[in-house]
Amino acid sequence: MRAVFHDRYGPPEVLRLEEVERPVPEDDQVLVKIHATTVNRTDCGLRSAEYFVSRFFTGLRRPKRRVLGMELAGEVEAVGAAVTEFAVGDEVFGVKGSGAHAEYVCMTETAPLAHKPASMSFEEAAAVCDGAALALACLRKADSLKGRNVLIYGASGSVGTAAVQLARYFGADVTAVCNTKNLELVRSLGADRVIDYTQDDFTKNGETYDVIFDAVGKHSFRRCRRSLRSGGTYVATDPGLMWHTFALALLTRRIGDKRVAMGITKYTKEDVLFLKELIETGEYRAVIDRRYPLEDVLEATRYVETEQKTGNVVLTL
Ligand SMILES: NC(=O)c1ccc[n+]([C@@H]2O[C@H](COP(=O)([O-])OP(=O)(O)OC[C@H]3O[C@@H](n4cnc5c(N)ncnc54)[C@H](OP(=O)(O)O)[C@@H]3O)[C@@H](O)[C@H]2O)c1
Numbered sequence: 001m002r003a004v005f006h007d008r009y010g011p012p013e014v015l016r017l018e019e020v021e022r023p024v025p026e027d028d029q030v031l032v033k034i035h036a037t038t039v040n041r042t043d044c045g046l047r048s049a050e051y052f053v054s055r056f057f058t059g060l061r062r063p064k065r066r067v068l069g070m071e072l073a074g075e076v077e078a079v080g081a082a083v084t085e086f087a088v089g090d091e092v093f094g095v096k097g098s099g100a101h102a103e104y105v106c107m108t109e110t111a112p113l114a115h116k117p118a119s120m121s122f123e124e125a126a127a128v129c130d131g132a133a134l135a136l137a138c139l140r141k142a143d144s145l146k147g148r149n150v151l152i153y154g155a156s157g158s159v160g161t162a163a164v165q166l167a168r169y170f171g172a173d174v175t176a177v178c179n180t181k182n183l184e185l186v187r188s189l190g191a192d193r194v195i196d197y198t199q200d201d202f203t204k205n206g207e208t209y210d211v212i213f214d215a216v217g218k219h220s221f222r223r224c225r226r227s228l229r230s231g232g233t234y235v236a237t238d239p240g241l242m243w244h245t246f247a248l249a250l251l252t253r254r255i256g257d258k259r260v261a262m263g264i265t266k267y268t269k270e271d272v273l274f275l276k277e278l279i280e281t282g283e284y285r286a287v288i289d290r291r292y293p294l295e296d297v298l299e300a301t302r303y304v305e306t307e308q309k310t311g312n313v314v315l316t317l
Contacts, residue, residue, distance in 0.1 A: 003102035004297045005066045009049035012301040015068075017294070022104050027080040029106045030113070032092060034074040036126035037100040037315045039300045040158060042265070043068040046098070047301075051239070069100030069315075073116055073125035083109045091116040093125035093276075095133065095267045101297060103317055112267040117279045120286075127286035127312035129267065131158030132275055135166050135215070138235045138263030142211040146171035151202060151209040151227070154216025155191065156182035159237055161287040161311045163215050164189045169283050175209065177202055182310055185287065203227050211235065216307075221248055221260050233259045287311025 001022045006014045025031040047068055049055050058064060073093040076086050086092065086109060094113035099105050107113050116125045138159075139145060150167045154160045155176035167174045168190035176191035183194045195202050208229045212219075217238030228234060236245045239262065248260040278284035289310040292300040294317050304313050 001103035002294065003067045004069070004294070006047055006063055006068065007066060008062050009047065009055070011048065012298050012305065014047065015297055015301065017297070023106045025078055025080045025106045027082040028108050028110075029080045030076050030083055030086045030092075030109060031078040032072060032074045032105050032107060032113075033077040034072050034100060034103060034105060034317050035122035036073045036317065037069045038071045038127050038130065039297065039304045039313050039315060040070065040130050041304065042070060042130065043101075044301060044305055065098035067099045067102055069098065069102065071095050071126050071128070071130050072100040072105060073122040077104065085109050086113075086115075091122075093120075093122075093128060094272050095129035101294070101315065110269060112269045112272045114269070114272045114276050117276055120279060123288060123291060123314045123316060124286045127158075127288055127314055128275055128279070128284075129272060130265070131312065132162040132166065132284070133267050133271055134159045134237060134263055134265045135162035136271060137265055138213055138215070138237060138261075139163060139166055139170065141235045141261035141263055142233045144170075145211070147173070148210035149173050149175070149208075149229075150211040150213060151175045151177065152191075153177045153197075153202075153212065153214045153219050155186045156310050157216050158309070158312050160215035161186070161189055163213055164191050165278075165284050167213075169278060172211070175202070175207075185310065189287070208232075214238075225258055228258045230257045233261055235261045235263060237263060288314055290314070291316055293317075
């Protein structure tokens, strides 16, 4: 099968397409023939080892997981003897730690994998899980969202487009901040109000929020704390300069009446099933910016690294 390998950390150019043996599922695994996957910011971060600490998990000197790719949608090609949930021919979608930039992948039955909603294409289904998993992790850092005012900064990214829909689903009053060209998109995702960050600075308009979620790692607690209500929470996706978000999270637990929190992505089967339900009831959709064939993974990666994609970038197989 074809798969995209990297043997060292570095720029997108370390990626190369190779032919390798197709994996064989163990007793508790399914073999998925991948029809679509994505290139996301985590793939890029793991490949570049932008945060050195990631090497403690992925290999100190060189990557142990040589094939990137987390999100996938495809068809079950074979099942292990102990598998009961899936059968050959089932259409599935899900997410895994690595290995999805390939034609086939094995996943255990209990992994974050579910039957694909019939209404969704493989391309859309591949783009569901990663942004939503981080958005869920971040939104869960705030107490109940029902009836609360939530501002989502960076609402046009993969995490942002997921966060707008999920916050809305949890009953929040959502204000989404993005650039001019994406205002209509985020409105269509359910934002009650939109702010164009090229025209208005939400920290200066006198409005206050129960939750400010920086979904793109471009804002800071310092700059927006006056826009947080007493008892409010600032949630970040990124550790920030010198990892100060963690320090602030600890500090604000004891000092002051506004909290800082950081979401850490956790992929679970429960969340994939939850998202599937939202998709089936029309309450969630994946936003796709560009599609590339697998062999154009380099170009796709370079585009993701501009940090200007709208929603998700899909690789098709
Ligand atoms: N904590 C974790 O476990 C974890 C895991 C993965 C990723 N992350 C982080 O999660 C964040 C979001 O990832 P993502 O994939 O959603 O990002 P993304 O899709 O690459 O975000 C791109 C979007 O953000 C918008 N944007 C860029 N600069 C902006 C600014 N200054 N103000 C407002 N919007 C801006 C872009 O639109 P315009 O530039 O055109 O406005 C574009 O639509 C990243 O910072 C990433 O590092 C964290």
